Each structure stands twice: as C-alpha cells, then as structure tokens.
Ligand SMILES: Nc1ncnc2c1ncn2[C@@H]1O[C@H](COP(=O)(O)OP(=O)(O)OP(=O)(O)O)[C@@H](O)[C@H]1O
C-alpha cells in the first residue's frame with residue numbers, strides 16, 4: 080500500500096542544516112496496524128506529514144496505492160488525501176470559530192456530502208462527546224479537543240488513519256476507549272499508523288518502528304496471532 | 305500558602321449549565337509537590353487556571369499567601385501572578401512570531417530585567433533545547449514546544465509552579481529529565497502542582513488529588529520519607 084524509499088526532509092536555518100528525515104525506507108501493507116516511536120524531535124511528525132500527503136520530502140520517493148505521490152500536483156494531492164486518509168494532528172488543528180460538530184463536518188463537506196450532520200454526530204458520539212457538540216474549541220478541555228480531532232479523522236471512514244500521539248491528553252480510561260475504537264477499525268481492514276510515546280499504546284500494534292535522528296533504527300513485529 | 309474554599313466555575317451554554325468546578329476545598333502548604341489526576345473534562349485545567357490567577361471562580365474564595373485573590377483588581381492579579389507563579393499550559397500558548405529564546409524571555413521583560421538573554425538561554429539549556437533557540441514554534445516538534453513552555457515557566461525562578469500535563473508530548477527519557485528538573489526545584493523549596501494523566505508521574509509527588517465532575521473525590525499522601 081505504502082512504499083517509501085530514501086525519504087529526506089532537510090531544513091536550512093541560516094548556517095545550520097536540520098535533517099528532520101535522513102534516509103527513510105518503509106513499506107506498509109494494506110490493513111497493517113503499526114506504531115512509530117522515538118524521542119522528542121526524532122522525526123515522527125515529519126514522517127507522518129509526508130505519509131499523509133501534507134508535506135513533500137526534500138528527496139526520495141513515496142508510492143501510495145501504486146501512485147507516485149511526488150509526481151502529483153497540489154490539487155491532485157489534496158484529493159488523494161481527502162479520499163483515502165484521516166489525520167489526527169499532534170496539536171489537533173481545530174478551527175477556532177467552528178463548533179465541535181462543525182469541525183467534524185469539514186471533511187464531509189470536502190467530499191460533497193449534502194447532509195453531513197448525521198455522520199458527524201455519530202462520530203462525536205463514538206468518542207464520548209455527545210454532550211459537547213455545540214462547544215467551541217476554547218470551551219472544551221484539552222482531551223475533549225483531542226477527541227474532536229479523532230472524530231474528524233474518522234468521519235469519512237478513510238482506509239488509512241494517521242494518528243500523531245492521539246491519546247497524549249487523555250486519561251487511561253478514555254485512552255482505552257479510543258484504542259478499542261482503533262482496534263475495531265483495524266478489524267474492519269483500516270490501515271492504522273500511530274505515533275506514540277506510550278509503550279502500552281505501542282503494544283496494541285502488531286508492528287513497531289523506532290525513529291532516531293530522522294532514520295529508522297528498529298522495525299519489529301510482535302508474535303501477533 | 306494556598307487556601308481554596310467552595311470554588312465553583314459555572315458556564316452557561318444557552319439552556320445547558322456546565323459545572324466545571326462544583327465546590328472545591330483545597331489547602332496547599334508551602335513547598336508541597338502535588339499531583340492532580342482525573343478524567344478528561346473533570347475540571348483539572350479549570351482549577352489550575354484559578355490557582356494560577358488566570359481566571360476567577362464563579363463563587364468561593366482563594367487565599368494565596370494570605371491575600372484574598374478574589375478581591376484583587378486585574379492589574380494587581382497580574383502582578384501577583386508574574387512575581388510568584390510559573391505556568392506550563394496544556395497547549396503551551398507560545399507566541400508564534402517569537403523564537404524559542406524570545407518566548408522564554410517574555411516573563412523576564414515583564415519583571416523589568418534589562419538583560420534577559422542569559423537567564424533565558426540557561427533555562428532552554430536545562431530542558432535540552434540549546435540548539436533550537438532561534439527556531440520559531442512552527443519549526444519545532446510538539447515535544448520541543450512543550451519544553452519551551454516549561455523553560456518559560458521556570459525562567460523567573462517562581463516560588464509556585466503550575467504544570468498542566470507537562471510531559472504529554474514527551475518520550476520517556478525526556479520525561480524523566482523533566483521530572484528530575486522538577487524534583488530538583490522541589491528540593492530547593494518550590495511548590496509544585498502538576499496535572500497529569502500518567503500514574504508514574506503522579507508517583508513522583510508526595511500527595512495526589514483526584515478530581516471528578518468538578519469535585520475533589522480523593523486526597524492522599526504517600527508514605528513519603
Ligand atoms: N468556556 C467554557 N464554556 C463551557 N464549558 C467549558 C468551558 N471551558 C471548559 N468547559 C467544560 O468544563 C469541563 C472541565 O474542563 P477542564 O478543561 O477543566 O477539564 P480537564 O480536567 O482539564 O480535562 P483534560 O484532561 O481533557 O484536559 C469540560 O467538560 C469542558 O467541556
């Protein structure tokens with residue numbers, strides 16, 4: 080499904096050069112559930128943004144469903160992204176002037192749905208926010224905002240979900256509920272890529288990849304049944 | 305040092321009433337290190353904002369260092385806050401158009417320091433960001449932004465530190481470094497109040513308070529040496 084070769088992301092800061100990604104090769108099968116772990120600043124979000132078609136690498140290739148993503152013009156890239164990928168951002172990226180419900184409707188509007196309200200409402204119910212739909216982001220707790228971001232990523236039922244630290248602001252009970260939701264999607268055939276700092280979240284995933292200084296240093300599969 | 309009686313925070317959303325805090329009594333001694341735990345939406349950040357003089361309760365009283373904080377006008381409140389309290393926000397609240405270094409200098413400017421650069425630089429070094437001082441927030445990883453927020457909270461050497469989920473975006477090694485930093489401050493007599501979802505972070509604290517639906521439901525001290 081996903082094939083990356085030699086991915087690099089380089090930033091130039093005056094004299095300084097930052098190698099956020101420094102040669103990443105990665106192949107991901109349809110329907111895999113994989114965890115990406117690594118220390119702060121190691122390159123996880125940078126990799127996720129490229130996988131999610133939100134950013135382009137400085138070098139290297141990215142094949143998604145046999146399309147060379149790097150060849151696509153911006154509007155084409157946006158269409159692939161909206162159709163196939165749901166993205167949970169590390170810092171949520173909600174629209175401040177839209178309610179929780181309106182935020183979750185956005186991806187449905189993009190794909191042309193006439194009546195996004197029902198699907199959006201159900202998505203918010205599944206993350207436990209039935210009674211917060213009309214709240215604006217600044218009227219929500221940190222963990223509630225995180226759950227709105229999750230609901231938004233799931234509402235179009237994408238075949239690939241990229242979740243960048245999706246439970247960082249959640250207590251253990253709510254975290255468990257979200258992981259059960261992800262496992263359910265996995266059982267339905269969705270491909271899940273989860274960045275996490277928490278070993279017990281990584282445990283849920285059949286495969287774990289460790290990133291250090293922009294490179295993959297470990298790639299392990301569990302003895303999954 | 306801190307004495308809260310009957311704190312309430314009520315929001316009116318059309319017909320709906322949200323009791324973010326629903327009668328909180330809390331006494332905190334000088335030099336205590338305490339953890340606040342509780343599920344998403346239970347009222348932790350609301351309580352922290354009141355303790356940090358960033359918000360006023362709807363009802364109840366808050367005595368800080370024997371001053372009735374609720375009696376103070378806004379500018380007086382701001383002065384108390386800037387002199388005594390360092391606050392690490394759950395979502396960092398960095399200035400987007402200032403570098404990491406400039407962000408950390410802000411509290412020093414407020415107190416009238418002529419040469420904030422040195423103290424700010426040292427504070428960033430202590431959180432491992434010596435080589436990221438000239439980066440803007442959008443050029444930093446999530447965990448790096450969190451550490452800038454921590455460095456900013458510590459730079460004026462406040463006597464009270466309020467940290468709202470300070471390690472949510474950090475890997476275990478970096479988390480350990482930050483907790484060692486907090487323990488060091490604790491040994492120097494600083495009062496620390498840490499909101500956390502992680503039981504192992506709560507373990508570092510000699511006292512743990514659990515909040516549910518805007519009320520304190522547990523208040524335990526460890527057998528601390
Ligand atoms: N401005 C507001 N208007 C209405 N409701 C609000 C407002 N701010 C917060 N709330 C509600 O108050 C409750 C407590 O919020 P708070 O941010 O204190 O939770 P929290 O314990 O910090 O949660 P988390 O662990 O998710 O950060 C939440 O249910 C939230 O929806």
Ligand SMILES: Nc1ncnc2c1ncn2[C@@H]1O[C@H](COP(=O)(O)OP(=O)(O)OP(=O)(O)O)[C@@H](O)[C@H]1O
Pocket residue numbers: 090091092097098099117118119120121122123124125126169436439442443444445446447448473474475
């Ligand atoms: N626009 C940019 N300009 C310069 N450097 C950048 C930029 N964006 C990211 N970086 C740097 O690239 C490195 C990787 O960043 P990235 O956000 O991928 O880390 P991460 O693994 O997600 O970290 P965290 O766990 O803290 O979220 C970091 O050291 C960061 O400072």
Ligand SMILES: [Mg+2]
Pocket residue numbers: 123124125169243445446447
């Ligand atoms: Mg990141």
Ligand SMILES: [Mg+2]
Pocket residue numbers: 220221222348349350394468
């Ligand atoms: Mg909170």
